[in-house]
Amino acid sequence: xxxxxxxxxxxxxxxxxxxxxxxxxxxxxxxxxxxxxxxxxxxxxxxxxxxxxxxxxxxxxxxxxxxxxxxxxxxxxxxxxxxxxxxxxxxxxxxxxxxxxxxxxxxxxxxxxxxxxxxxxxxxxxxxxxxxxxxxxxxxxxxxxxxxxxxxxxxxxxxxxxxxxxxxxxxxxxxxxxxxxxxxxxxxxxxxxxxxxxxxxxxxxxxxxxxxxxxxxxxxxxxxxxxxxxxxxxxxxxxxxxxxxxxxxxxxxxxxxxxxxxxxxxxxxxxxxxxxxxxxxxxxxxxxxxxxx
Numbered sequence: 001x002x003x004x005x006x007x008x009x010x011x012x013x014x015x016x017x018x019x020x021x022x023x024x025x026x027x028x029x030x031x032x033x034x035x036x037x038x039x040x041x042x043x044x045x046x047x048x049x050x051x052x053x054x055x056x057x058x059x060x061x062x063x064x065x066x067x068x069x070x071x072x073x074x075x076x077x078x079x080x081x082x083x084x085x086x087x088x089x090x091x092x093x094x095x096x097x098x099x100x101x102x103x104x105x106x107x108x109x110x111x112x113x114x115x116x117x118x119x120x121x122x123x124x125x126x127x128x129x130x131x132x133x134x135x136x137x138x139x140x141x142x143x144x145x146x147x148x149x150x151x152x153x154x155x156x157x158x159x160x161x162x163x164x165x166x167x168x169x170x171x172x173x174x175x176x177x178x179x180x181x182x183x184x185x186x187x188x189x190x191x192x193x194x195x196x197x198x199x200x201x202x203x204x205x206x207x208x209x210x211x212x213x214x215x216x217x218x219x220x221x222x223x224x225x226x227x228x229x230x231x232x233x234x235x236x237x238x239x240x241x242x243x244x245x246x247x248x249x250x251x252x253x254x255x256x257x258x259x260x261x262x263x264x265x266x267x268x269x270x271x272x273x274x275x276x277x278x279x280x281x282x283x284x285x286x287x288x289x290x291x292x293x
Contacts, residue, residue, distance in 0.1 A: 088199050091143030092238055097153055102133035108229050116235035137184040146244040147279045152183035169242040178263055179203035205232035222263040223250050
């Protein structure tokens with residue numbers, strides 16, 4: 001029986017193997033339609049005229065979905081906002097873990113915070129009084145529905161629980177760059193409302209792409225190296241983040257002793273956004289030690 005089921009599952013995906021398709025499988029795989037048929041079939045309550053009843057149930061569902069899309073306030077779905085999170089607007093949300101008390105930052109980090117303030121605030125008092133202690137956050141939800149993490153918190157976890165989702169694509173000086181996130185933090189020394197501090201991220205940039213590798217790979221492989229703190233450390237607004245990416249080890253010219261990485265972006269991410277797909281937020285993520293809340 002299991003072999004029959006496995007055969008049936010394989011047969012339903014033959015068209016995916018035989019042709020080129022783009023976007024997430026939920027838009028072109030047969031299992032989504034099968035699931036929908038089964039889901040609607042459970043709502044049939046008129047055995048004497050099942051097809052008319054099924055059509056009516058499908059119509060009602062589409063009408064309800066359309067109304068909720070046009071008037072989101074009518075959606076009475078449970079609030080999925082995790083406890084202790086911070087809404088930032090435009091689809092961004094800071095997520096715990098969060099430091100319970102402000103903690104000192106390193107001297108290079110402090111200098112980059114002041115450099116950031118110099119670029120956005122002309123008041124010398126604000127620059128001189130840039131925070132020497134900051135409150136770090138571990139995660140952020142992006143408008144893409146992805147959860148971006150941080151090296152600061154994830155490096156505290158055992159290897160089997162590690163989620164290396166702290167590499168991001170971002171805009172910097174009107175250009176696209178890639179970086180790893182050290183941590184997120186908030187700051188309210190910009191003359192803004194103390195109740196609505198600006199959310200920033202301390203990131204470490206990757207180098208520009210290697211043009212030789214890029215051309216040899218038919219403009220496919222985006223190979224980079226991770227910069228050191230002197231060249232790569234930056235403070236950015238979290239709203240300059242575009243998406244989460246994966247940085248995979250790249251062994252090109254490894255004999256030269258240079259550790260390289262290539263960029264791997266999520267395929268069909270734009271379509272996922274249109275579908276409203278979001279990563280699950282683990283609101284109960286543990287906070288190790290008394291220094292976290």
